[in-house]
Amino acid sequence: MEGKALILVALGLCFQSLTTSTGVAAASSNRRRGNDNFKDIESKFALRTPEEITEDRCHLVPGDINSVAGCNFNHSSKTFVVIHGWTVTGMYESWVPKLVGALFKREPDSNVIVVDWLSRAQQHYPVSAGYTKVVGQDVARFINWLSEQFNYPLDNIHFLGYSLGAHAAGVAGSLTNKKINRITGLDPAGPNFEYAEAPSRLSPDDADFVDVLHTFTRGSPGRSIGIQKPVGHVDIYPNGGFFQPGCNLFDAINQIATKGLGDMDQLVKCSHERSIHLFIDSLLNEENPSKAYRCSSKEAFDKGLCLSCKKNRCNNMGYEINKVRAKRSSKMYLKTRSQMPYKVFHYQVKLHFLGTESVTQINQVLLLSLYGTIAESEDISITLPEMSTNKTYSFLIYTEIDIGELLMVKVQWKSDSFFSWSDWWSSTGFGIQKIRVKAGETQKKVVFCSRENISHLKKGKDPVAFMKCYDKSLNKKDV
């Protein structure tokens, strides 16, 4: 009996000495004792300034009160904590100063802290992925110290984590004494995290509000660079989240030709890093936030079925997001341009094809032109998988510029080839009486009418025009 107890005690001691070498046990035991010496914190916390957005000139050192005054930490302003992801080069990537600069532009008095965990972030991916736990612990201990030592409110803290950094931010948020204000996850890493339990990845419990941008989730679950499942209160999937416009090889070559190799790292991880640039855009273009719309799927969104703003169904993407905490995490979608400013203007278009003869055509291309009070956007191409007599079709189109209030819509039915004899001789066509358009950004519904009561849309022929006949807001009947 006694022998056994001894062994248990010995094992226990052994176990304890093993675990104290890891951060968790150290953090919790030190929190109890209240005299953490912080010696084992490897991550570094650089306070950048609007004058020096690129270099880490001044470090806040946990346990060293003077470092905080020495770096001119402003105790009455909010604090952003930027956490980078995996790195091949062991250096900060070019987006870091861009994000820091944009944060200062928007919030000039804020404290912007860059967490340096570069040495742990340049290991083999699975090793670096494992380090997100200790990095999160480092950040949490630092933040807890800052708040205890100076009474700095955790409600003033916003973490921004990219890729692996998003999960480090999540771990950190789960270990702070009280919940911090917000975590923004910028395309949180997928491999090793897609199926991980909430405590080891970013999750909605990690802050008062967690918003996530998913920009590179192409591939099978667990394999894609970005995590596919929603992990925040609001999860936004720009352009469906798989892949971003302007990020294919052809675009990359074009960009190298025009801009040189300077931002090479950006090209390689174009879609992954787009999450950061979308956020930067939201900081810089304050007056025009892009809107994202709640939707059950990318497919439903592409049919234009989700452009509603009722009951918090739409939200601003990025910095000015409304802190909506639904019971279930909600997926939101939007389209963007391929470069800054990323904002586009979304429209749902509904067409009903009339005819006495039953006609069905598949994979037909329509060209839509929208004319508004400010500008026009012509020949927006849309492929309809099917066109049949007496059926209504709904689809999404978007313009890259604000064309103002809609006045007129033109529709053209493209022929299958440049010159098609079958289109020339046959008179394949449908009648269209009205076109219904709903604008996502203004939430206005407008009905456009044919000038001849019914216009005939013929394949391969001239566009047909429809004039605004009434605003749906004036008419109670639902569209």
Ligand SMILES: *[C@@H]1O[C@H](CO)[C@@H](O)[C@H](O)[C@H]1NC(C)=O
């Ligand atoms: C600290 O920030 C506040 C706004 O949060 C600002 O009014 C004040 O001037 C700042 N102090 C210093 C020393 O920059």
Ligand SMILES: *[C@@H]1O[C@H](CO)[C@@H](O)[C@H](O)[C@H]1NC(C)=O
């Ligand atoms: C389409 O509907 C109209 C009006 O209801 C009808 O007259 C016409 O025969 C229908 N066409 C076909 C092909 O069913």
Ligand SMILES: *[C@@H]1O[C@H](CO)[C@@H](O)[C@H](O)[C@H]1NC(C)=O
């Ligand atoms: C317009 O067409 C519809 C359907 O063919 C018809 O019922 C209606 O009377 C027409 N209206 C006018 C003003 O010609």
